[in-house]
Amino acid sequence: MKTALVCSGGLDSVSLAHVLAAQGRLARIVSFDYGQRHRKELDFARDCAARLAVPFHLVDLSGLGAALSGSALTDDVAVPDGHYAEETMRVTVVPNRNAIMLSVAFGIAAAQGDDAVAAAVHGGDHFIYPDCRPGFTDAFAAMQRAALEGYAEIALEVPFVHATKADIVTAGAAAGTPFARTWSCYKGGDRHCGRCGTCVERREAFHLAGVADPTDYADPDYWRAALAAHAGGA
Template sequence: MKTTLVCSGGLDSVSLAQVLAAEGRLSRIVSFDYGQRHRKELEFAAACAGRLGVPFHLVDLSGLGAALSGSALTDDVAVPDGHYAEDTMRVTVVPNRNAIMLTIAFGIAAANGDTAVAAAVHGGDHFIYPDCRPAFTDAFGAMQRAALDGYADVALHVPFVRATKADIVTAGAAAGAPFAETWSCYKGGDLHCGRCGTCVERREAFHLAGVADPTDYEDRVFWCAAVAAHVAGGA
């Protein structure tokens, strides 16, 4: 089963790339520039494709991203600090982002004879992002079967959709994922900030998985307080 992977250059999608490559299933990597303030992640996605020796497709959606206004990822809106399981993180939603990206990826996969499209959505995203939930991925897979009926048979592969980010770190480590060569931070600075939701989640995942975190963070203290507050709140 040759697989097109939607890859942001983050820990989750690079780990999945490594797993698919180890299984001999990775066919190509597709990434999207939607005007995200942290577009430096795309450099890590391109490097992942080069490292694994597969074609890299960069799709320019910057014009569309500008129309999907209101998100802290695309507009001049502050990226909040704290844990993902907080309502403040809803400002990081880009409406229909995964639906749009996956639709394009399915077209690329079908045009190139691939039989699956993979995405690294996971259980930790469910609270904030509706297009990372099993209800969405199940419905989307069915929709694409109808959309390509008679032309191509392409499945949606989401092995982490019910997994935790710590599970992803464990799987990535087993497959030899180069975690230092991934980018998560939504603020897009020189270093991971260590404070935004995706940084806090990243740090927590390494801790829970018992895997050394090679990431340089600007704030090395904030994570402990954020996790303590999250646990105390019973989230």
């Protein structure tokens, strides 16, 4: 089965790329410039495609960021520090982002003769992002069956949709993912900040998985305080 992967260059999607490649199913990597505040992640996605010797498709949706305003990922809005599951992280929602990206990826997959489109949405995202939830992925798969009926049969693969971030680290490690060659931090500095929600979640995931974290964090110990604060407020 030939599978096109929507890949941001982050830990989740690069891990899934290596899992699919190990299974001999990775056909291509599709990434998006949607006008995000920093594009470091795209360099890591391109690097992943080169490493795994598959085509890399960079789709230019850069004009979209101005229209999808109000998110800390597209506007001049401060990225909050702290645990990923905090209500404050809702400021990182980009409305309908996954629906938009997956629609384009399905079009590319149909044109290229692929059998599936994969995305690395996972259970830890359900609290904040509606387009990472099983209800969305099930409905989207049904919509695409109708959209391509009679032209192509393309499955939506979301193997991590019920998994934790630690589960992804475990799966990625088993597939030989070079975690140091992934990017998670929303702040886009020279190093992972160690303080934003996605850095805290990343550091916690390695800890829970029992896998050494090779990431260079500007504040490598903040995650413990963030988790303690979250637990105290739960």
